[in-house]
Amino acid sequence: MKELVFVGLGLNDEKGVSVGGLEEIKTAENVFMEQYTSLMPDFSLQRFEALCGKHVRLVSRCELEEENGKSILEAAEKGKTVFLVPGDPFIATTHVTLRIDAEKNGLKTRIVHGASIISAIVSLSGLHNYKFGKSVTVPFPANFSATPYDVITQNKKTGLHTLCLLDLNAAEKKFLSISEAVTLLLEVEKKKSQGAVTQDTPTVGVARAGSKSPILKADFVKDIVDFNFGEPPYSLIFPGKMHFMEIEALIAFAGAPSQFRRLAR
Amino acid sequence: MKELVFVGLGLNDEKGVSVGGLEEIKTAENVFMEQYTSLMPDFSLQRFEALCGKHVRLVSRCELEEENGKSILEAAEKGKTVFLVPGDPFIATTHVTLRIDAEKNGLKTRIVHGASIISAIVSLSGLHNYKFGKSVTVPFPANFSATPYDVITQNKKTGLHTLCLLDLNAAEKKFLSISEAVTLLLEVEKKKSQGAVTQDTPTVGVARAGSKSPILKADFVKDIVDFNFGEPPYSLIFPGKMHFMEIEALIAFAGAPSQFRRLAR
Numbered sequence: 324m325k326e327l328v329f330v331g332l333g334l335n336d337e338k339g340v341s342v343g344g345l346e347e348i349k350t351a352e353n354v355f356m357e358q359y360t361s362l363m364p365d366f367s368l369q370r371f372e373a374l375c376g377k378h379v380r381l382v383s384r385c386e387l388e389e390e391n392g393k394s395i396l397e398a399a400e401k402g403k404t405v406f407l408v409p410g411d412p413f414i415a416t417t418h419v420t421l422r423i424d425a426e427k428n429g430l431k432t433r434i435v436h437g438a439s440i441i442s443a444i445v446s447l448s449g450l451h452n453y454k455f456g457k458s459v460t461v462p463f464p465a466n467f468s469a470t471p472y473d474v475i476t477q478n479k480k481t482g483l484h485t486l487c488l489l490d491l492n493a494a495e496k497k498f499l500s501i502s503e504a505v506t507l508l509l510e511v512e513k514k515k516s517q518g519a520v521t522q523d524t525p526t527v528g529v530a531r532a533g534s535k536s537p538i539l540k541a542d543f544v545k546d547i548v549d550f551n552f553g554e555p556p557y558s559l560i561f562p563g564k565m566h567f568m569e570i571e572a573l574i575a576f577a578g579a580p581s582q583f584r585r586l587a588r
Numbered sequence: 589m590k591e592l593v594f595v596g597l598g599l600n601d602e603k604g605v606s607v608g609g610l611e612e613i614k615t616a617e618n619v620f621m622e623q624y625t626s627l628m629p630d631f632s633l634q635r636f637e638a639l640c641g642k643h644v645r646l647v648s649r650c651e652l653e654e655e656n657g658k659s660i661l662e663a664a665e666k667g668k669t670v671f672l673v674p675g676d677p678f679i680a681t682t683h684v685t686l687r688i689d690a691e692k693n694g695l696k697t698r699i700v701h702g703a704s705i706i707s708a709i710v711s712l713s714g715l716h717n718y719k720f721g722k723s724v725t726v727p728f729p730a731n732f733s734a735t736p737y738d739v740i741t742q743n744k745k746t747g748l749h750t751l752c753l754l755d756l757n758a759a760e761k762k763f764l765s766i767s768e769a770v771t772l773l774l775e776v777e778k779k780k781s782q783g784a785v786t787q788d789t790p791t792v793g794v795a796r797a798g799s800k801s802p803i804l805k806a807d808f809v810k811d812i813v814d815f816n817f818g819e820p821p822y823s824l825i826f827p828g829k830m831h832f833m834e835i836e837a838l839i840a841f842a843g844a845p846s847q848f849r850r851l852a853r
Contacts, residue, residue: 333701340607341598341604341606343601346603411708413711414717422714436707438606438704439707441706446677446699453681454722455723456722458718576691
């Protein structure tokens with residue numbers, strides 16, 4: 324059957340894929356995978372191939388973005404093809420074009436969803452999902468702009484939390500750290516003085532969301548920079564207005580100092 | 589080992605759970621499950637018990653909310669206990685209290701994430717995740733207020749998309765339909781006249797996100813009310829400013845009319 328099935332690998336390691344996703348792989352004629360849009364810290368391709376009993380062909384960013392995934396589309400013209408993507412397949416916007424091209428070529432496409440880093444970070448924090456506004460990526464210093472600061476400011480105006488993913492280059496093993504990100508945001512504060520990120524702003528740092536040993540630490544900006552989060556990847560939450568139950572969650576799950584109780588609104 | 593592991597069941601059926609989540613169940617001494625915070629349309633408890641080889645004890649809303657999950661906490665005091673929750677375990681805020689109570693009682697807690705309806709709907713639509721603002725639930729007429737309309741209005745002011753989950757009562761098999769939700773929002777428009785939801789507003793209806801046969805239809809409000817979405821559950825997206833690639837995605841994946849191309853910003 325000619326079809327292209329996008330299967331989410333979920334989080335962290337080769338066991339993040341769903342039982343249904345694994346079945347799709349086992350019945351596919353061709354299996355492709357990319358591992359550059361997101362980092363799965365404990366993923367082993369060798370163990371994954373043993374789990375699914377298939378050869379998995381890694382595709383590069385170049386093959387997908389410059390050659391428009393031609394090899395994947397050609398394989399799908401011949402028989403059932405699975406394309407494996409970390410997390411949930413379209414949370415990174417990269418592969419939407421490939422799906423549009425497939426549909427335009429008359430190929431049937433389907434999605435088998437996986438756990439996404441976005442919902443994992445929210446889940447871990449205990450903060451309420453419906454109180455998150457727009458999310459944003461904090462880029463490396465070379466590409467930095469005021470955008471993340473502006474997003475946090477805008478969300479805070481309406482009491483909303485902001486999820487910040489910190490930039491990473493999985494191929495070069497470079498990761499923006501939590502203290503680097505906070506320092507970049509404090510520099511924008513100096514210029515814009517909107518009060519969105521000051522030394523006394525409460526924040527939640529998260530390392531390795533979705534792994535077996537995620538680290539969460541809630542603290543004020545001036546103290547979070549000294550906390551040792553261990554290995555990447557990293558993210559940050561800037562809470563807006565917090566319900567007292569959200570604060571109790573941050574105390575229980577993220578070691579927030581008891582002064583956080585004064586922040587309840 | 590005394591611990592409480594929250595395992596996300598992911599979406600739709602008994603194969604939505606991750607391979608790692610299934611292993612946690614197989615090695616647990618006690619397995620509990622709730623199925624009232626979200627609907628998994630094709631889930632069979634019997635097939636699930638066959639898959640994991642364990643007896644699964646269903647817990648009611650009353651046991652969790654009025655008795656604070658006492659039975660689960662008592663089981664976890666004796667040995668490894670898994671609590672199964674549809675989707676990603678804490679995207680519904682219901683179980684945060686149980687986790688706080690467990691941690692306060694000195695129990696170790698862990699989360700094995702699952703695919704969430706939130707990221708599934710975004711993924712299916714092809715709209716860009718980082719352009720979504722605050723999400724909202726549209727309640728049944730008896731509990732309806734202007735809040736969903738206000739959230740859509742607020743998001744549109746800054747060009748953001750709004751994800752609306754439509755209310756459901758899984759136990760009573762009652763589901764707010766897409767045309768009912770749109771009609772309720774149009775009534776608020778009559779009073780508030782902010783232009784957020786008019787007959788000419790573009791919208792995307794989604795039925796059974798995460799299932800094998802999700803239905804998506806993008807259209808203007810005046811036309812979407814006549815579309816047959818089939819079986820529940822339902823959700824709606826009200827797009828803010830759309831990039832032309834997002835519009836191409838809605839045309840390819842959700843049958844948007846070509847007039848949508850004029851909406852590109």
